[in-house]
Every structure is written in structure tokens, then in C-alpha cells.
Amino acid sequence: MAQTFDIVIAGAGVTGCAIARQLARYDLSICVLEAANDIALGASKANGGLVHAGYDPAPGTVKAKVNARGCALYGMWSEELGFLFRRTGSIVLGFSEEDRAHLEVLEANGRANGVPDLEIIAPERIREIEPRASREATCALWCPSTGYVDPFDVAIACAENAAANGVVFMRSAPVRAIDNLIENAPLQAGGAPLSSQPVRFAIHTPRGTVRARILINAAGSGAAEISAMAGGEAFQLAWRQGNIVVLDKEPRALMPLYPVPTPVSKGVIVTGTVHDNTVITATAALRDPGDRDTYVSDVEALLAGARKLVPDLDTRRVVRSFAGGRAVIQGLNDFLISPSSTAHGLFHAAGIQSPGVASAPAVAELMESLLREAGVTLVEKPDWQPRRRAPEDFDRSTTEHQNELIESDPAWGRIVCRCETVPEAEIVAAIHRTPGAVSVEGVKRRCRAGMGRCQSGFCQSRVLEILARELDCHPEDVLLEDGGSWIVDGVLKEDR
Template identity: 40%
Template sequence: MQYDVAVIGAGVCGAMITRELSKLELQVVMLEKYNDVAMGTSKANSAIVHAGFDAENGTLKAKLNVQGASLMAYYCNKLNVPYKNIGSLVVAYSWEDMQTLDILFERGFQNGVPNMEIISKEKLKAMEPHISDTAIGALWAPTAGIVSPYELAIAATENAIMNGARVMRNSGVFDIEYKNDMFFISTAKGVIKAKYIINCAGVFADKIAGMIGDESFKIIPRKGEYYLLDKIEGNMVNHVLFQCPSKMGKGILVSPTVHGNVLMGPTAIDLDFDSKLDLDTTIDGLNTIKQEIHAVIPELTTRNAITSFAGLRAHLEGDECDFIIRPSEKNEHFINLAGIESPGLTAAPAIARYVGEMFCEMAPEYTKKENFISRRPAPVRVRELSLEERKKLIEKDKRYGRVVCRCEGITEGEIVDAITAPCGARDVDGVKRRTRAGMGRCQAGFCGAKVVELLARELDVPMNQITKHGDNSKIVFKKTK
């Protein structure tokens, strides 16, 4: 199959760029090595929309961060993705910290972050009643927020498909050849031909670039571990709470999630180049989170932890701290996105526009589609409906009356929708990310087997073919006698 553009990697950047390119009269394919989109950094990160005071003045990172933060509400509305503009606080505990806040304020101001304010202890306490008494002030950035990162990637993918894009999952790229102005991309699903490549492979971006001989950057997987707490703890924190930043990043934060849970993390540990699959949580990492958060909100404990998890940031080796978003020196038809770590999620909408513009300049032969559909319809979320709305919906389709996941109140109808959607869920974790079935406090103890049954039924395969997250992550083995 021949395409105009192949996007490699279906994370939030890949998906948003694929959607952006689907605005043009061309054939675009997104290649993903896993069984679902958003399986890398996009599914395990802080889910924060950063205001934009961290990146150094004048960098691409600073520009795309601030732009992304202001675009996020628009995109989340168009794509029907959960987003809340709750604002962020960088909390200071000492006068040194207060000086850091001044630096952040100044940097943010230069970057164009609007409406920041350095607030007093009293105001901080009023905004965050549970915060430690040792806090003495904070930097308030009202444009910050929270978003569901994997839902953004899923929604962008679905919308791109509505506009003619193709998505190939389980299609890991292992070789790329360039001849006669055409890339020949060897994937697990056969050879794909494309005139242009956009490398959005996250922690593997260096490996993909290396396939065309581009060794201009190396990606270090920087692990971050997190705790996710029960909604019972949801009232303990109202805004994104950062500590003062250090060399390794923005430190451990605590924040509400768009679904009402509390997220705390991440740690920051650099792994070896060959540990790009290591998503293990560790005793040390989890203990570090507990200790640091205890200093921020002493009452917050992990007694009501739902789960812990780890994600990998795509960190550039060496001194380069800006995003790399540019055509490769080895081939101008090959655009690299590298080092898209925080605030990559925030910047994603701006990155998509930036890459779109870059592409249009590079390939002016492609014109704009006249009938681009910018909106992805909202999935049915029964738990958000009023009793009357629920009644009407169930009258139309009885499957919305059958609750499968008790903790999150997810119905059979919603799970079937998630499986049958464009780029629908094919495994248990895919259903979980799309619907929240199994995301609650019983951790799929009740609905797990039912979700497996529904996947088997809708995909028309036996239960022992269903996996947790693709490959060999089977749930059950052979039939009993």
C-alpha cells in the first residue's frame, strides 16, 4: 500500500499530527507497534496542561507550551475529551523557594503566560485547605489545567479516521529504505510505502531515525512512577500542586485528575538506552512519592491507593533541552519529533499545527480538504446523564441499562461502543482507557471477566484470545475439561 505520509508512533503527538494531516487531500497512515494507540508516554504521565513558565525563554518548547495551553480547551471541546482548567500552584517552603518563584514568574512572563500571580500563604491556604502549614507562598498560574492524555490520543485518532486517515496497529517498524523518492517501511504487517515520514516514536524516536542513518540524537528513557488514589481522596487537592523545580524536572506533583481521582508523582530515574520497555514500579520510587507528598499535604496517604504505575519520558541525551521538531539532515522528507517530554502533552495541539505548517511548506502540492470534519462526537457516558436522560437513552438502546462496571457505573452499551468505534478497543486495557470500566476501586475484580466476555463476543474470538494489553498478555489459557 502506498501513502503520501506515514506517521510512526500513535502517541498523543502522532495522533494529533495525523489528524492535522487528514485536513489535506492526501493519504496518511499512522503506524503503531502496540495493540492500541497511546501505549507509550501518552498513557502514563502527569496528565497536566502546563501554563508554560518552565521552558527557557526563546525556545521552541516555550512557544509551543504556551500556545498548546491556550489551544487545549478548544481541541478538547472539538474532540470531546475530558479537560479542566483548574490552574496550577508552585508551592514554596523557604525564602530560596520564593526566589525561585520570582524566576519562574519572570520566565513565564517572557514566555507569554497570562495572569500569573505570586500569592501569600493565606491565599494559598484558602485555595488549598489541606496544604502543609510549612508552605509560605505559591506561584499561581490560572491557565494550567488537567486533561485525559490517552483519551486525547484516542479521540484525535478516531477523528483522523473519520477524515480518511488509516491506522495500523501491531505494525512495529523495523527497517526503512529510501529509493526513487519513496520510503519503504518494513513493518510487522508488511512493507508500507510513503513519500514522507513523520517520526513520532517517543522513546524509540532515535531508533527510527537511525533506520535512515540519522544518529543526531539519542533518547534516554527517564522513568516516572505514580500513585493513583481513590476518588474518596478527591477533595484533598483542588489544583495542580508543583514543588519548586530541580535539575531532573518539575519534581513530584499532586493533582486531581479529570475523573476525580488524585494523582501523585512522578519520580525521575534515567534508565539505560536498552531499558525502553521497563515500566516496573519500584519500592524506592513509591516510597519517594509517599515521602515527598507527605511534605505537601500531610493528610494525604496511600491508604486509598487504587494503583501505582510507571511511564517513560523521552529525554534527550546531552545538553539539548529543547524539543527537536525538524526535517532530518539525512532526508528532508523525514521529520523528526524528539525529546518531546514534558510539556509535550500540553504542547501537542500546537505541535500538530506547527508540524502541519512545516509539512505544507515542504509539500505545497497537497491542498486543503473541503469537507474536513473537525468534531469527534462525544462517546455516551451514562454516569454523566441525569435520571431522565438515562431513562430516554435506555429506552432507545437497552444495553445502556446494563451496568457492567459497578465502581465507575459503566454499561454494556458504552463498552460495545468502545470496541466498535473507529480504532476501537481490542484488549482489556483498551476498554479501560476508553470507558473507565475496571478503573475503579475494585480494579476489575467484578467486571474483569465480563469485559473479557464482551470483547470476545464483539471481536468474535474465544475468550482465551483476549489480552490485557496485546502481544502475549493473555488473560486465560485453554478451556478446562
């Protein structure tokens, strides 16, 4: 018998997870269906992690509204959910009079969008804020509200908090078909609880069928198919691909430095990260859907763009390059966050091309108000937990606390990842969180084992062994990431 939920969310990227977290405080049964075997394996894992302030979306767009509001909410969300967030501010560098005119437009946009404390500044002030910024810059837009996060960490923190408040996560559960169970009648308004509304959708996945009163489409690059399957409006998604480069850690993380944006992207940005690496992000090119290749031409463009902003940047210190794709609704230069006009009970959070990370908390808030407007009564659970207990982070702990941890369990003293100082106990904890890591990369995203300079050259085999032990499977069954990415082929020499 298929299980029935008040709300099913398709897609566990940062958008779906933030919505799940927002709605988890209410007396609702909620299920998140995710095609991949982990949280945040779509665009939400492969992006720059910048919490852009919101000065570049055109005023009046949905994107402008949720970007600025999302950025403002990040302080509270990071505090409640225990993920790392630095509100450093940012500078958009201008090198000419033409650039200055562009910066003035951005400043005016930003003010219209509600971005606080924007200011055009002169070279001396640029150097005060970021001494490594190019001395060729003649002006800049200073934006104190910008910040950065580890984007997958935000999604995972939201998912864990949602799960702690009763949300069910089904991974490896791609939605393959949806039946509309009742005639397409509007939701009943007027105070009735959602559980008394009719069940509208039967949603089929290889892991079984779930039924839903309301379906939220947060499926990123799969959103057009979800809409079509549920009887929603037809739209097409383009794949605006971007390459990103990560450099080794700096003694002091760089302030996010932006160039003047292009019509389709924010241009090549250089930024520090919460772990003091430097990230150069991102190119933007329309490519085949699903293309996650890195291109020499893109990487060269990134390195050249970065050197223009930070001339002394040692671009030989690259530790990783990767690519992701922005799901852009063709013909709509905006996010689609609305109830479907053709399928009652279907709500879209689709086409969240960029900046979906910065906007996620506000997209979640907006989804809540759309549900209320549609007549859904939301009653807060008396025992809902807004706070997530962040996992232990050995590397960031004081020596005193590290010693306490080791005394409590010697596995805290067995360092597996030497670059990021991640002990065995932290990896075990990452596997047993809910939803926990089921792959080597899943471990990496949760506790950074393999994230450092050697990119798991030393620790991968140990992490694999720990995963096999904790998940009670053969090493041959352990995956690097999602389906089919086995690492070990078989036994060469049996232990005697």
C-alpha cells in the same frame, strides 16, 4: 502491491495522533503506523495528565514555545474533540526565601514564554485557592492556565477524529526497515500538490509495506531507530523513568499543587483528575530502556512529597501505581521538532520527553508549518470534520438521558463495572469505535470499565467475555493489553 500515502506517521502516541488530527483536514492520504496493538501505549498512557502551563522550560527552546501554545490550545481542542479537560489553574508552593527566589525565576520564565496571568501569592490567597494546601507554605506561584486531562483520552480522541477524516491507522505494525527509494533530493517547492512529489520511502512492517512521500517520526522511545532506518541524523535516547500513584476519588478534586522544580523534573506534584481521583506524579530516574517497574523507594518518595504539599492527604487510599518512561535525546535538553538535515522528506517530532501531553496540539501545529516551509502545499478538504462526536458516557449522563438510553437498548442498563458505572452497551461501543478497543485495557482506557477502586476485580471477566463475543474470538485469545498478555489459559469446565 504496497499502498502509497502522501504522509506516513510512525508512532500513535499523543504526538503522532495530534499530528494526524492536524493534517487530516488537508487533501492528503495519511497512514499512522503503530508498533503496539493500540493507540497511546507508550509514554502517552503512563503520565500525570497535567496540561502544564509552560513556565519552566527555558525561554527560547522549542519546548517552551510548544508547551505554552499547547496549553492555550487545549480549550479549543477539548471542545472540538469532546475529551474532558479542566482548566483549574495550579499553585507552585514555596517554603523558604530560597524557594521564593526560585518562584520569581519561574514567573520571569513564564512571562518570557507567554504564559498568562502569573502571580506570586501570599499564604492567605493560597488557602483561598486550595484550602488543603500546606500551611507551612510561605509563598506560591499562581498559574491560572494549568489544567488536566486523561492523556490517553486525548490521543484516542485525536485518532478517532483523524480516522473520521480519512486517516488510516495500522496497529501492531512496528516499522522494522525503511528503504530510501530516490536520491536524497529536496522536496520540490512552489505550489505542486504533495501527490505529485516522488515517493521517497518504502516502510516495512510485519503487516506489510507502505510507501510514503513524507515520513514523520513520532515514535517516542523508538524515534532514534526510525531516524537511523530512514537515513536521518543519529541520536541516542535515554529512558527517564517515573513512577506515579493514583488515589481513590475525593469529594472535591484537588487543585494541581507543585513543589519548586528540580533541574531534571517538576518534582512530586499532587493533582486532581477529570474523574476526581488524586494523582501523585512523578519520580524521575535514568533507568534501563523499557523499564516500567514500580519501585518501593519511588512510591515512598511520591507519598512523602505529596504529604508535604497536602498534609491531610490520606495516602493509604492508593488504588494503583504504575510507571512510564520519558524518551530524552541525550545531549539535547529540548524536543527535536524539525525536518531532518540528512534525509529529505523525513520530519522529526522526537525526544518529546515532557511535557508532551501539554504540548501535543502545538507540536501538531508546528509540524504543519514545517511542512509548509518545506514547500508542501496543503489544501483544506471542503468536507473535513473538526468535531468528534464524543461517545456516550452513562455515568455522567442525567437520569433522564440514562433512561432514554436504557429504553433504546437494555444493554445500557446492564452495569458491568460497578465502581465507574459502565454498562455493557458502553463497552460494546468502545470496541466498535475506529480505532476501537482490542484488549481489556483498551476497553478501560476508552470507557473506564476497570478503572475504579476495585481495579477490575469484579468486571474483568465480564469485559473479557464481551470482547470475545464482539471480536468473534475465543476467550483464550483475549488480551489484557498487548501481545502475549492472555488472561485465560483454557476451559476448566465445559457448559452443558
